[in-house]
Amino acid sequence: MFPYDPALLEAVSTPPQSIADVIRIMESIEATCADGDGLKWFNWLYLEVTQAIEARVGASGFGDPAWMAALDVQFASLYFAAVESALSGAATPGCWQALFTVRNQPLIARIQFAMAGMNAHINHDLVLAIVSSCQAAGIDPVHGTTQYIDYTAVNATLDSLIESAKQTLHVRLLGGQLPAVSHLDDTIAAWSMADAREAAWNNAEVLWHLADATALRAAFMENLDGLTTVVGKALLVAVP
Numbered sequence: 001m002f003p004y005d006p007a008l009l010e011a012v013s014t015p016p017q018s019i020a021d022v023i024r025i026m027e028s029i030e031a032t033c034a035d036g037d038g039l040k041w042f043n044w045l046y047l048e049v050t051q052a053i054e055a056r057v058g059a060s061g062f063g064d065p066a067w068m069a070a071l072d073v074q075f076a077s078l079y080f081a082a083v084e085s086a087l088s089g090a091a092t093p094g095c096w097q098a099l100f101t102v103r104n105q106p107l108i109a110r111i112q113f114a115m116a117g118m119n120a121h122i123n124h125d126l127v128l129a130i131v132s133s134c135q136a137a138g139i140d141p142v143h144g145t146t147q148y149i150d151y152t153a154v155n156a157t158l159d160s161l162i163e164s165a166k167q168t169l170h171v172r173l174l175g176g177q178l179p180a181v182s183h184l185d186d187t188i189a190a191w192s193m194a195d196a197r198e199a200a201w202n203n204a205e206v207l208w209h210l211a212d213a214t215a216l217r218a219a220f221m222e223n224l225d226g227l228t229t230v231v232g233k234a235l236l237v238a239v240p
Contacts, residue, residue, distance in 0.1 A: 002105055005087045007032050008039075008174075013079035014223055017081075018227070020053045021077040026050060036174050038103035039083070041110040044118025045165050050076065054158050061151065063146040071133040078125035079117075094229035095120035098236060107238035109178055110169035115188055116235040118162075122196045123228040128221075130204035141204045151201065155194045162193050182239045193234070 026047040051074050057065045066166060076132040080096035082096040092100070099116045102108060130151075134141045144150065166188060203224060210217040 002034065002037055004032050004034075009087050012083045014071050015077055016080070018048065019057065019072050022050055022073060023047065023054065026076075026079060036104060036106065037112035038093060038099060038105070038110075038173060039117075040110060040174075041113045041169055042099070045114040045161065045169075046076075046079065046117065046121070048161050048165075049158060051228070052161065052229070053154065056157075064150055067133060067137055067139075067147050068150050070136060071129055074133050074136075075121070075126060075129040078119055078129060079167065082120070082125075085194060093120065093124055093225045095124050095232045096226055098229055098232040099171040102236055104173075106130060106173045106176075107240070109235055109239055110174055111166055111188065112184065112236055112239075114165055114169055115191055116232045119196070119235060120192070120228060122193070122200055122226055123231065124221075126197065126200040127224065128202045129202055130201060131207050134139065134204075141208050143205075145200070148201065151197070152194075154186070155197060158193050158197075159200050178239055183237065184239050185216075187235060187237070191231075 008029060011025055011032065016022045016025060026043055029043045029110045030040065030047060033043065050072065053068065056062060057069050057072075082092060083091040084090075086100040095182060099113060099120065103113070130141050134147070137147075139145070139147060164213065170178060173185060203220075207217060207220060
């Protein structure tokens with residue numbers, strides 16, 4: 001869709017091994033994408049989120065900083081995998097495809113792309129990342145654990161970044177002004193970062209218990225992708 005898509009594919013071709021790797025890849029995506037590319041604005045917000053997590057991990061601001069770092073890398077890897085599959089024409093979760101299909105549509109606001117990306121990444125990808133991170137650490141994803149407390153501890157920071165982004169990105173894709181009154185404010189107001197992350201943890205617990213039920217596990221993720229896709233398409237309705 002954009003002439004630099006091969007460069008994006010190259011940027012995500014090597015899986016990250018650390019948060020520093022994640023940030024490097026995101027910075028490469030940001031430097032490559034034009035302002036008229038909706039992917040740029042999700043990536044911009046996600047980069048800010050990742051830098052905040054890196055700072056807290058570095059300051060030993062978590063009870064289990066190693067697990068939080070591992071979760072961050074697993075989580076970002078799923079975003080990069082979505083970029084790779086969408087741009088290469090491979091099978092891509094519908095919640096991500098909804099964003100990539102319209103990433104050049106100028107009537108859509110930058111904040112819509114940012115929120116649609118967050119919707120796909122949290123409501124779909126985060127479930128998988130929690131499960132894989134817990135498997136690697138040999139722990140169960142259970143409420144009340146050190147890992148869950150660390151996980152929820154970042155909600156206030158993330159909410160603050162989202163609120164700031166709502167102001168900064170409240171323009172059309174190419175920077176044009178939005179109408180004073182539209183459906184956009186109501187649509188975005190209905191989406192809650194904290195609620196989405198809590199739902200992701202709950203869904204990870206369900207998925208964890210479906211580890212030995214391959215067909216049910218696949219059906220669960222397919223249904224979750226379907227619901228997340230519906231929300232994503234609602235977030236991406238162009239503002240007249």
